[in-house]
Amino acid sequence: MKKKLHIGNLRSKAVLALSGLLLLGSCDFFRIKTEEEDPDNPVVASVGTAQLYLDDIDHISKEMATGLDSADLVNRYVQSWIKKQLMIREARENITLDEAEINRKLLDYRYALIAYEYEKKVVEESLDREITPQEIAAYYEANKQNFALKEIIVRTNYIKLEKSLPQKRQLERLLGNDREEQNNELKDFAIRYANNYFIEDSTWVKFDDIIINTPLTQNNNQVQLLQNERLINVDDETYSYYFKILEYRLQDQVPPLEFVRDEISKIIVNKRRVELADKLKRDIYNHALENNEFTIYE
Incomplete structure (x- = not known):
């Protein structure tokens, strides 16, 4: 059996969005008020004659991940339903609708969704995620060159220490030493004395992330600081902050x-x-x- 092939232009997102709203407004999911109410399926919300029933939101608790707040999810769903219904009502009151044209667009949208779901299923089942x-x-x-940095990144050792501790001199000695075994000693020191630390010298991190909640956030010339210093020490009223900069990359660098x-x-x-x-x-x-x-x- 031969089928006629229809070739057409893609519909705009705005048309699809409006069509989707109108579809939702006309389907059984948004039922119209009736004389008889089911006591086992009460109305949860209504906008004009459109009503949202308990059965319509029952799927939320069944599909939600463990640990999520079901009451919050239900509330957000109901609020979303109300906003859609208000938009549908506003649209019907303010624009003249060609029902035949809308139905045709909805049919196109339905077919596009079916094709998309099938494509997604086949592709995900065949997709090789192993990368060498x-x-x-x-x-x-x-x-x-497409990965030019938008922020400064560094490899660094970071130690936050109480200013009053006498071990500050020991820390400065460890940070100034480049021996291979120095890193293990530094880790032991951090575990024993530091209030906070980051000792992953093979890991690149954003400089802004590592200096957050330290006096360095007030420094307006971080580039000059990194270019001139390899061991940075700043204090506030309570703590001393040490940064040993092992390597850095600036904005716009690869x-x-x-x-x-x-x-x-x-x-x-x-x-x-x-x-x-x-x-x-x-x-x-x-x-x-x-x-x-x-x-x-x-």
Whole structure:
């Protein structure tokens, strides 16, 4: 059996959104008030003649993840329903609607949703999420300029210590020492004496994240500070803050591979997802073409 192929332009998001609202307003999900009320299924909210019933929100508690506040979720759902109903009422009162055109757009929207759900299911089942270090490194080398930094990042050791502690001199000695075993000693020191610390010298972090709640946030020339100092010590009334800067990158510089590894992994997986979706569409089309399953009329 041959089917006619319809070729049309994509509908705008605004039209789809309005159509979706009108669909919601007209379907059984938003039922109209009736004479008889079911005591086991009371009305939860109403806007004019449209009513939201307990059965309509029963799925929320069944689908919610453990630990979430069901009352809060239900309240947000009800508020969303009310806002949609008010928008539908406002639209009906202020614009003239071509019901046939709306129904046609809703049908297109329905078919688009069906196709999207099928595409998503097939793609996710076929998607290979395993990425080798070689793939990540190759993508980084080919696209490193696209990862220009928007903030300063550093590799650093950070220790927050009470000003009154006599161990401050010991800490300064440890931070000034570059021996390999120094890091283990520094960790032991931090565990024993520090109020807060970050000793992950192979990890790149945003400089703003590591200096938060320290006097360094008041420094207006962080670039000059990093360029001139490798061991930064600042005090407030109670604490001393030590930062040993091992390495840094400034805004607009290319970050090291380690800092963007996860981002590159997501990009590669998403490219595979797009390629699978395109292949699925081509395969379905070519199969239909080979079997004469559609006709384009002149």
